[in-house]
Amino acid sequence: MTMTDRDEMDLDDLLAEAREQRLEPGPDLLARILADSERASAERKLSGPVPVTGGAWRDWLRLLGGWPTVGGLVASTAAGLWIGVAQPATLSDLADSVWGEQVSVTFGVDADPLSLLEG
């Protein structure tokens, strides 16, 4: 594909002519555009104010790691609550098998602190 000097001149003339095209919007078009702007404003008001910065809640959420972290937190909280409320039998069996038996350890001052010194 080659462009001769003549083609280029013709095209340049045509482009220059096209650049000169000016159109002023008529009152109808301006009115339609302004009506759209009012409608868009009204739609925004209906859908509530848009927070400009996102607010403290969003900052806190971002600090935690965003929504995926919140999902994990909710899941583990629910699991903890369930374990606490339902106390599944398998869990106490598991605890018994790990500890073997109930052991109670008391830390504190003996009733007779001098007993250790006695022979």
Place this chain on the structure above:
Amino acid sequence: MSRLARAMTRLDEMASDPPPRPDPEGALLVAYANGDQEAARELTVALAPRVLGQATRMLSDRAEAEDVTQEVMLRLWRVAPDWRQGEARVATWLYRVTANLCTDRLRRRRSVGLDEVAEPPDPTPSVADRIQGDARMRALSDALASLPERQAQAVALRHLEGLTNPEIASVMEIGIEAVESLTARGKRALAAALKGRKEELGYDDD
């Protein structure tokens, strides 16, 4: 030149870089988003003629250009609440959205078929020059429609809007070399597309 000297030169250049240009239209857009309807009026008066001009030069069809203008402005109203001043300029955004909507229209025109739409609608018979002018502009627009879209946008922004290559690069969100390549290929393709329409254009085919 040592690396230190080069770094110092770059620092000097950075210090002399012009500060970001103020964007009063961006400020008006934010005011509109905050409920200032008078700002919308000012924006409409300032921007609608620009958008309509760009759309007319690309489409050469008043009704279509008016539809595009209304659509571009509607998108501007909708983007207003999310507008971040300083990140983008309203003028650049407008060039981009208008160019995209116009190439959408040109693509549809191409799929309808050039022959069906090549004639200007209802030419005024008494004004021969005007008919010739309209036909020439329409032929140019149809030739733009035959180009790949990115080429058509680059050529239109360069040769119809008179933007510089760096300006086109930010409108089209590409590098300056890509702009140079698109405008060069686009202009050659445009000349080729117009070659067979010399009669329509009023040129002697000698």
